[in-house]
Amino acid sequence: MTPRYLRPGRAAAICLAAVTLLAAAAGCGGDSGGKDGTVQLRFSWWGNNDRAAATQKVIEAFQAQNPGIKVAGETADFNAYFDKLATQTAANDAPDVITLGGAYPQEYGARGALLDLSRVSGELRTDQIDGAALGNGKFGGKQYGVPTGVNTFGVVVDPVVFEKANVPLPDDNAWTWADFVEIAKKVAAGSPKGTYGVADPSRPDALDLYSRQRSEGLYTPDGKVGISKQTLTDWFTMTTALRDSGAAPPASLTSELAGQPAPEQTLVGRGLAGMQIDWSNQLSALRKASGHPLKLLRAPGENAGKQPGMWLQASQLYTISSRSKHPKEAAKLVDFLVNSPEAGKIILTDRGIPANAQVRTAIEPTLTPDQTEQVQFIAKVTEKAGPPLVIGPAGSTDSVKILQRVNAEVLFNRESPAKGAEDFIDQLQAAIKK
Structure with missing residues (x-):
């Protein structure tokens, strides 16, 4: 990664x-x-x-x-x-x-x-x-x-799962986050039990992308937390809706997969999800694990927000x-x-x-076909990428574990989306002030 x-x-x-x-x-x-x-x-x-x-x-x-x-x-x-x-x-x-x-x-x-x-x-x-x-x-x-x-951070999709569910692949030049939720629901509804529309998308990079589309970002240039409580609340409201509908896995499975599982352990790598938000350089490993012709798509909301959220990451x-x-x-x-x-x-x-x-x-x-697709995807994103990413300050590496803890609290209904948003910001602010 x-x-x-x-x-x-x-x-x-x-x-x-x-x-x-x-x-x-x-x-x-x-x-x-x-x-x-x-x-x-x-x-x-x-x-x-x-x-x-x-x-x-x-x-x-x-x-x-x-x-x-x-x-x-x-x-x-x-x-x-x-x-x-x-x-x-x-x-x-x-x-x-x-x-x-x-x-x-x-x-x-x-x-x-x-x-x-x-x-x-x-x-x-x-x-x-x-x-x-x-x-x-x-x-x-x-x-x-x-x-x-x-590399860049987008959506890996499994055409085999989509085809079996009788759902067309999304148009990544036009889809919104609302479309993302509805498509995930349709894929899950048309798939066998245990196959989901999307793996739970909550990870710091995804929050950064989502908030950048709103002209925020996870961090500010002066080293502070940049994402707002409202943006985080909206994010957790979306992910809990995905869970409740069965479009995303239950909290127990998401917690089991938390962290950085190997490609063959992910739901997409096992052919058990139609979509997964991930890095473009994971395409080859995920394709190998799943045996399916996975594809890369631009993230939802790139044309609907205040600015593109995707970035080119060194x-x-x-x-x-x-x-x-x-x-x-x-x-x-x-x-x-x-x-x-x-x-x-x-x-x-x-x-x-x-x-x-x-x-x-x-x-x-x-290049191999996998590498060629990555190159072409990077070229596509380069033309439409948002501003350079604000790298997190010292202590920001704690965001991964902080989000895992808060996400579990929200998905297990021990905290509301609004409370989870507040807790995440408080804990991240404390981490970068160490």
């Missing part, structure tokens, strides 16, 4: 806090120059062995075009990566090019650990990267990162350490990663759909 809500754990945050004290210091750093004048760069990322192998191929292609630069890759599994990076950064030993995601770029940038990329604009071109995607790496007026690729961001001894060479590497068709043909969609349209075009002939 897209790691929007990730941030350092407590130990990592303690290490990262030391960055402020080191920001002005001219430490040894981790980069160096070879005796023959060759520039030595370090490049870090997280991921599995397949990603490491592909990244090494990209590094070799870059070095072939830049014989005076050598790049050493540093990778770790997801759980270890950020703790290691925080420790390295606090010790003034951060890699030159750092892959980040979620709330990390904002936190590292605010502490002076990341380079303002305007300083290397001659080496790193951003004019071909969509502005909405580029906004994911901009904080406090400074561009700290560029997207490795992008899968990850490439950033540069503020203490790199070779910022221009590091910028050349990032430029190659995001703007080179050669790099794009190696990475493909592993780090999201390329945000550079020229790279997207270059890789399309080599």
Whole structure:
């Protein structure tokens, strides 16, 4: 999934806090120059062995075009990566090019650990990267990162479930949230018992999308809760109506599936729901799990609200350490990663759909049908996307568990939609003030 809500754990945050004290210091750093004048760069990322192998191929292609630069890759599994990076950064030993995601770029940038990329604009071109995607790496007026690729948050639909229920697929250029509810009811009514119109849609990203259509958003640019009590009340009123009608699962099943279930555990992945609100990059895994030709649709209400709620979300961001001894060479590497068709043909969609349209075009002939559909969907959304997403402040990662708790209270009828809205806002405000 897209790691929007990730941030350092407590130990990592303690290490990262030391960055402020080191920001002005001219430490040894981790980069160096070879005796023959060759520039030595370090490049870090997280991921599995397949990603490491592909990244090494990209590094070799870059070095072939830049014989005076050598790049050493540093990778770790997801759980270890950020703790290691925080420790390295606090010790003034951060890699030159750092892959980040979620709330990390904002936190590292605010502490002076990341380079303002305007300083290397001659080496790193951003004019071909969509502005909405580029906004994911901009904080406090400074561009700290560029997207490795992008995803978006929409609706995954199962045409097989719709066909068996004798319900036509919705027109995602026109449908509203009221249409969404009615369609879910019809799918459930025409399906066998245990098959639903939609999986319960309550998750922070969905609240963000829904509230953005009302010109709100889950957070404000100054780091406060932005979603209103009325918007949340309307959301919970809608989801409880879906539950009551049988269009969505009962509270017990939704609670059982709460969190981040694997694709094969989801209702859509098991062929037991017609719709599921999810990330576009989950299409391949959900198709594989279900064995059905799932499709991606724009979210309901995109043409009916005050503004589009969907956004382009950076899968990850490439950033540069503020203490790199070779910022221009590091910028050349990032430029190659995001703007080179050669790099794009190696990475493909592993780090999201390329945000550079020229790279997207270059890789399309080599993509699988699943990947091609994702690319085409991103291109469709790009033309109509809303403003850049406001990334949540420190503490906002708690929103996932907070919403799970409140959603359970509402779905089990222990709280009214209005009370649930009030509780969610109160708990989220407390979390981001920690």
